[in-house]
Amino acid sequence: GENVEQHPSTLSVQEGDSAVIKCTYSDSASNYFPWYKQELGKGPQLIIDIRSNVGEKKDQRIAVTLNKTAKHFSLHITETQPEDSAVYFCADNAGGTSYGKLTFGQGTILTVHP
Amino acid sequence: NAGVTQTPKFRILKIGQSMTLQCTQDMNHNYMYWYRQDPGMGLKLIYYSVGAGITDKGEVPNGYNVSRSTTEDFPLRLELAAPSQTSVYFCASSYLGGNQPQHFGDGTRLSIL
Numbered sequence: 051g052e053n054v055e056q057h058p059s060t061l062s063v064q065e066g067d068s069a070v071i072k073c074t075y076s077d078s079a080s081n082y083f084p085w086y087k088q089e090l091g092k093g094p095q096l097i098i099d100i101r102s103n104v105g106e107k108k109d110q111r112i113a114v115t116l117n118k119t120a121k122h123f124s125l126h127i128t129e130t131q132p133e134d135s136a137v138y139f140c141a142d143n144a145g146g147t148s149y150g151k152l153t154f155g156q157g158t159i160l161t162v163h164p
Numbered sequence: 165n166a167g168v169t170q171t172p173k174f175r176i177l178k179i180g181q182s183m184t185l186q187c188t189q190d191m192n193h194n195y196m197y198w199y200r201q202d203p204g205m206g207l208k209l210i211y212y213s214v215g216a217g218i219t220d221k222g223e224v225p226n227g228y229n230v231s232r233s234t235t236e237d238f239p240l241r242l243e244l245a246a247p248s249q250t251s252v253y254f255c256a257s258s259y260l261g262g263n264q265p266q267h268f269g270d271g272t273r274l275s276i277l
Contacts, residue, residue, distance in 0.1 A: 051223065082263030094268045149214060150261035
């Protein structure tokens, strides 16, 4: 089955620094790559997503890049703030089917120190 | 707008008991999903539904059952609870599935002792 590897598992940065989280996937048919933020005791919340026909997407301080040849995609957060502290998950829609079955990475615990 | 609502938020079960985790959405989404999240891990798909009356297995369906009689509701049933089913369960919905965003509830934390 599909496998999504996410690194690093923990990331600690100073407020104002940038943070980068990377994921690799195995299924070349995957065509949708969302990123979710999960705060303690809450469900995952979509923060940005990218589809396979686009190489980069940006939304204010958050950007995602996709390299289909290498089968990896990355989340970039600039000017980090303490409220960015959370667990971040990458995912892909294994097989690129119309069902939206997501395979998730293992998660990255991001800590932003004031 | 409530979005995706899950009940209960917490539950403790004894081995062998059964229960139903409730999930309802008010966004008129066709696609609904059940995931489980074990400590320190990502989410794994249990079951999904592409519309009322249509369900299918995900990656980890053993020990679970689902039904989808209405667009709004997608309950998950545990028939014979086992310690391995101790987890946090998340329900999600999406309008079109495929490469469309999924909206998650806040989860049900289930412990089986």
